[in-house]
Amino acid sequence: MRFRSDSTQVATSFLSIDYGTTLIVGDTAFIAAFYVVIPGSNDGSETVPNGLYAYRRSSNPLVSLTFEGISYPASPVAFDFGQLSAGSSDGVGEVVVWNPWFWIVRDVFMRGMGTVFDFDNSRDGFASLA
Numbered sequence: 001m002r003f004r005s006d007s008t009q010v011a012t013s014f015l016s017i018d019y020g021t022t023l024i025v026g027d028t029a030f031i032a033a034f035y036v037v038i039p040g041s042n043d044g045s046e047t048v049p050n051g052l053y054a055y056r057r058s059s060n061p062l063v064s065l066t067f068e069g070i071s072y073p074a075s076p077v078a079f080d081f082g083q084l085s086a087g088s089s090d091g092v093g094e095v096v097v098w099n100p101w102f103w104i105v106r107d108v109f110m111r112g113m114g115t116v117f118d119f120d121n122s123r124d125g126f127a128s129l130a
Contacts, residue, residue, distance in 0.1 A: 019103070027101070038055050041056070041093070054093070057090060
């Protein structure tokens with residue numbers, strides 16, 4: 001898997017696709033590196049719970065995930081978890097720190113995308129919607 005915001009990318013051996021919740025979660029080091037390239041972002045620890053990051057909404061980060069060489073973009077609206085605080089122009093990103101040894105890609109990525117779960121063959125498929 002490659003997860004991009006500018007040139008930041010990660011490879012992982014264990015990844016779970018989960019339609020049940022809204023965030024993309026991963027390890028501390030990668031998430032910190034991911035947000036470094038988004039202008040005005042910070043760990044948000046003064047305002048939001050640990051593991052969440054704040055970012056300047058006006059930066060409109062272009063986020064995409066790449067599987068098997070095919071890149072799937074997430075819309076800036078899907079990346080935005082909500083307003084940082086009342087009256088703030090900053091948002092909370094939907095890419096968060098949660099687990100040090102595996103990733104969970106959740107519905108923030110799958111919004112606006114066709115998804116197939118092949119349980120018999122233990123695989124998933126994605127397609128951009130026309």
